[in-house]
Amino acid sequence: MSKEQRAQVDAMLRQPRPEGPRSIEAIRAGFEALMAQMIVPEDIRAIRTTLGDRPALRVEPDSGPRTGTILYLHGGGWVYGSPESVLSLTGHLVVKTGFEAYSVDYRLAPEHPFPAAIDDALSAYRALLDSGRNPSTIAFAGDSAGGGLTVTTCLAARDAGLPLPAALVMFSPGLDATRTGESMDTKEGIDPILTRTSVEHTGAMYLAGQDPHQPLLSPAVLADLTGFPPMLLQVGTNEILLDDSTRLAARARAVGVDVILDITADVPHVFQSFVGVLDEADRALDRAALFLSQHVHTPDTAAAPAG
Template identity: 75%
Template sequence: MSREQRARIDAMLRRSGGDGPRSVEELRAGFRALMAGMIVPPGIRTRDEVLGDRRAVRVEPDDDPKAGTILYFHGGGNVFGSPETALCLTANLVVRTGFRAFSLDYRLAPEHPFPAAIDDALSAYRALLDGGEDPSAIAFAGDSAGGGLTVTACLAARDAGLPLPAAIMAFSPGLDHTRSGESMRTKEGIDPIFTRAAVRYTGSLYLAGRDPHHPLLSPAVLADLSGFPPMLLQVGTNELLLDDSTRLAARARDAGVDVILDVTADAPHVFQAYVGVLDEAGQALDRAAFFLGQHVRAVETARTPAP
């Protein structure tokens, strides 16, 4: 990572944060403005569909997609964001894998606090299965709060007795509403996006008074990950949420789950969104796409009868 690239992004993110607390509408508008500047690659087409009872944006290559589906959950602290704000990430995964993706417009807090987002994610996954999708051809992916949703939706699917997806891939996932990770303290001021106060504020909107000591709210410290599919967690060292990923990876390892913890030095939260501006963003997306394609294809190949 060049120092110049990192410094430019760091400065831009600090400017975009503003001063003092902001209303929910200000947070939503600010995030839309920030993400509107991200680069969406050519070579895709999009259209709105419905999964479960929620809107989802279908993103697929201009050419015929390969067999495989990414169910994508956008970031935004469970309070802001949309499939449109995550399009740079979803589209880059689609272009790199050749798979199609469905980016879910799940319900947001404070209007719809926990567990609305998880319920919507589970409903969307059911819809894919009911539509004839093989779970071995589905991967969950997401960023930030949506990265956390990849894990909690998988927990909910397992608890509901559903077959689990082929893989989970998460960019800078939020996985601990207890906010007990050491990085919540050590990365304060280093993280150019979040402060502890800001993270606790948006978290409180999602919790709506619920005790955060629940596996679906703090899987990094409380979830039983037994039987989970292979996981890839990508995170930067300049993140308050760094330890959400490191601790979940340790839990996954202890549960016998294949897990890759992919840590990029001096990178901010969801640095993959800065593809075309930050060298490491494209490299991380390449690794993510390889992981997704490797696991989906491996399962499909195993199902193919030998000649």
């Protein structure tokens, strides 16, 4: 039953952790160990490659991909995580859509603070466009910090005069470096993963002294989303970052952007990672795959020529 599944996941995520701030090395190792427990589908191929000037993991169905590319940006507070850590997410997305995915190993803070991650993601998108892919066949997707990067990379692409991708998909995105959402406090303790202290600790590494009051750091409260592609935001009610999604959705609606705000009750941050364990995760990824399939143009969905 789903209620029991949610309780088991919550208990797993509340396992005792060391007190006080941890070193970067410890944070990174702990996250990789956690994500290594997630279920990765067997019927995929994951191939190391490069995109732009960064390493990347190309993930595709064993049967070969159909037209359509997901540019995936992993989570980890901009300081940890990797394409391998989110293989459960990219793997299930490609199986459910039939598309290929490129998961970018963007540079991490504190070694490479803002805006290095955005620069790397934008470079990866340019590389896809330069390869001849039509932007209507590309979608951005990401979780947590990577979900935030889908928005800020889109802002950077628009500022650079590039065509925008067909769609954005965000799993529990981090969208506000000012940390002003009410859920930062109302969900403290309810969230089994994140605390204000933990996100401010890693966030300071990414900020490196920069003012968080700018669109590329806090798009949920400051970005002009005019002209953005359709977006899907998926978030759980047990998250301190809940209001990051609700406020971005409101900003998108206000300027006429197609937006789906998909809120699931009693699930944790990036609950989609628990696909195969948590029924809500499977259903959320089904909805994300449907959204991608509806908006990414393939030879059978592209509009017929006029005339």
